[in-house]
Amino acid sequence: MNEAPPVVIHIEGLTKHYGKVKALTNLNLDVYKGEIFGYLGPNGAGKTTTIRTLVDLIRPTAGRASILGFDVNADSVRLHAHIGNLPGELALWDHMTGWGVVRYLGGLRGGVDEKYVGELAGRLDMDMTRKVRECSSGMKRKLGLIQALMHRPEVLILDEPTNGLDPLVQKTFHQLMREVTAEGRTVFLSSHNLPEVEAICDRVGILRLGKLEAVERISDLKQVRFRWMTLALDQPIDPAPFASLTGVSDVTAHNNSIRFRVTGDLDPVIKLAARYHVVDLSYEEPSLDDIFLEYYGKGEQA
Amino acid sequence: MNNTGVIFRQSLHDNRKSIFWWGVCMAALAFYMVIVYPLISEFQQFNQLMESPIFVALVGSMQGLEFTTPAGFLGVEFFSWAPLVLAVYAVLFGLGIVGGEEARGTLDLLLSAPVPRWRVIAEKSATFVIGLAVILGLTLIAMVLGVAVTPGLDIGPGMIAVGMLNVMPVVALMAAITLLLTTVLRSRTQAGGIAAGIIVASYFLNSLAGLADSEVLRGIQHLSFYKYYNPFGVLVDGIEWGNFLFLLAVTGALFLGSIYFFQRRDLSA
Numbered sequence: 181m182n183e184a185p186p187v188v189i190h191i192e193g194l195t196k197h198y199g200k201v202k203a204l205t206n207l208n209l210d211v212y213k214g215e216i217f218g219y220l221g222p223n224g225a226g227k228t229t230t231i232r233t234l235v236d237l238i239r240p241t242a243g244r245a246s247i248l249g250f251d252v253n254a255d256s257v258r259l260h261a262h263i264g265n266l267p268g269e270l271a272l273w274d275h276m277t278g279w280g281v282v283r284y285l286g287g288l289r290g291g292v293d294e295k296y297v298g299e300l301a302g303r304l305d306m307d308m309t310r311k312v313r314e315c316s317s318g319m320k321r322k323l324g325l326i327q328a329l330m331h332r333p334e335v336l337i338l339d340e341p342t343n344g345l346d347p348l349v350q351k352t353f354h355q356l357m358r359e360v361t362a363e364g365r366t367v368f369l370s371s372h373n374l375p376e377v378e379a380i381c382d383r384v385g386i387l388r389l390g391k392l393e394a395v396e397r398i399s400d401l402k403q404v405r406f407r408w409m410t411l412a413l414d415q416p417i418d419p420a421p422f423a424s425l426t427g428v429s430d431v432t433a434h435n436n437s438i439r440f441r442v443t444g445d446l447d448p449v450i451k452l453a454a455r456y457h458v459v460d461l462s463y464e465e466p467s468l469d470d471i472f473l474e475y476y477g478k479g480e481q482a
Numbered sequence: 483m484n485n486t487g488v489i490f491r492q493s494l495h496d497n498r499k500s501i502f503w504w505g506v507c508m509a510a511l512a513f514y515m516v517i518v519y520p521l522i523s524e525f526q527q528f529n530q531l532m533e534s535p536i537f538v539a540l541v542g543s544m545q546g547l548e549f550t551t552p553a554g555f556l557g558v559e560f561f562s563w564a565p566l567v568l569a570v571y572a573v574l575f576g577l578g579i580v581g582g583e584e585a586r587g588t589l590d591l592l593l594s595a596p597v598p599r600w601r602v603i604a605e606k607s608a609t610f611v612i613g614l615a616v617i618l619g620l621t622l623i624a625m626v627l628g629v630a631v632t633p634g635l636d637i638g639p640g641m642i643a644v645g646m647l648n649v650m651p652v653v654a655l656m657a658a659i660t661l662l663l664t665t666v667l668r669s670r671t672q673a674g675g676i677a678a679g680i681i682v683a684s685y686f687l688n689s690l691a692g693l694a695d696s697e698v699l700r701g702i703q704h705l706s707f708y709k710y711y712n713p714f715g716v717l718v719d720g721i722e723w724g725n726f727l728f729l730l731a732v733t734g735a736l737f738l739g740s741i742y743f744f745q746r747r748d749l750s751a
Contacts, residue, residue: 228751232590232749232751235590235593235594236593237590237593237594237748237749238748238749239746239747239748256598257596257597257598258596260593260594260595260596260597261483261596263594265590265591265594267587267590267591267594269587269590269751270587270591271586271587271588271590271591272588272591273496273588275496284488284492285591285592285595287485287488287492288485288488288489288592288595288596288597289483289485289595289596290483290484290485327591
């Protein structure tokens with residue numbers, strides 16, 4: 181029997197209210213060693229509030245959180261030696277060069293491995309001699325990633341890490357994250373870039389209006405959720421029998437084809453389809469976009 | 483992991499030009515004020531003028547010291563207004579200690595490092611003290627040079643140094659007021675405005691209360707921190723250590739209050 185990997189991030193009843201605004205409500209979550217955990221939600225869902233609480237920039241109204249066994253508030257200084265943080269709204273010291281920034285922040289961490297920084301800068305195609313004020317937003321983001329990674333932290337907390345990065349650099353970032361987890365380190369990243377989450381995360385938490393709606397493995401999430409099915413037939417048919425099946429919805433018919441959404445067991449659909457002459461069948465895995473909309477769609481109807 | 487002094491050194495490096503130019507300007511002003519002494523000392527009428535209510539209201543009571551004496555002259559022409567000029571430096575620096583980094587958003591990265599919040603305040607405040615010492619040091623050099631080339635201005639470098647030292651607590655107090663306001667209010671605009679208001683009000687409260695023949699006003703005068711700063715007698719009698727230490731104690735209390743509030747509050751996003 182496989183033992184569950186150790187919990188690295190433990191969040192218990194975490195709540196943050198700003199007056200009447202409930203930014204985060206009773207958040208409970210465990211993130212395990214060596215995984216890439218994607219924290220998904222639209223703007224204002226509470227992703228940044230969670231991250232800023234984990235880094236002790238803001239204090240919870242209720243609840244607690246620990247990382248690597250350190251309480252994020254009471255043991256924040258000791259904890260920060262073990263984490264790398266990339267803020268969502270990254271601000272750097274404009275008058276410094278890239279090297280200036282990493283030397284300053286590295287100095288606060290007891291020194292900086294300049295060879296490793298140089299290696300990271302090379303892989304991310306970052307000119308470290310340029311002053312921050314002369315950098316594009318993408319370059320600043322790269323510098324933000326370098327400072328988060330430079331001390332090889334055990335836990336990386338990244339708020340929208342690929343915002344403003346071009347696709348090639350995004351690929352390098354994905355590769356870096358895989359290398360990080362291959363070394364047994366853990367990544368907690370927030371994103372609204374669903375293909376990215378799909379590409380690199382092991383599990384995902386979906387946050388909505390400050391509440392964690394679901395935590396699923398990426399693979400499970402795809403399996404338990406709906407699929408789109410399209411049947412091409414030899415003649416037009418009445419879509420009503422399909423629409424009446426349990427788990428089938430959003431049925432549309434066009435010429436000789438019929439398209440619908442299936443949730444759960446496929447057997448009734450296959451048996452009904454077998455009554456017709458099926459020329460072609462396509463079966464689409466749902467994208468996380470679809471799943472995402474599914475969650476939020478439910479919320480909007482509620 | 484020893485990271486003590488990293489923020490201090492960076493802050494000193496970032497502020498070096500500002501400190502230097504403040505020092506140069508203050509030094510130039512001090513030098514200019516000193517070398518015009520021979521022109522002023524001839525006009526004994528100034529002594530009557532300085533006792534008139536309007537001048538007492540503007541610069542405070544000279545406590546029997548004559549304007550045309552070297553100590554009286556330097557008291558009026560430099561040490562009475564030097565804290566007001568340096569108030570600009572104090573308020574700007576006080577706003578920047580945490581307010582500047584917080585407004586720019588760089589505090590998020592700084593505090594993601596293994597550094598306690600109090601150290602950010604402590605190390606940046608140390609930069610302020612060193613900066614102020616450098617500014618007053620340059621001013622001292624200029625004033626000593628001015629005295630050396632000015633006939634009739636018989637005052638030793640030691641006493642001028644004592645005068646400069648006397649300026650430090652009152653200016654540090656202004657920075658501490660501003661720092662406390664930024665940690666409590668978070669809005670730099672509000673904090674700067676209120677700090678400036680307190681400094682100006684304190685100055686005029688002290689001067690006007692000195693004029694009034696009212697026990698109430700004289701009582702209120704104790705609320706003004708200028709009451710505890712003596713720009714005139716310092717070059718004759720030296721530092722009034724009770725007032726000097728009182729100003730330092732209040733500064734220390736405000737500094738600790740800033741740390742208390744900053745440790746507990748959320749950082750602005």
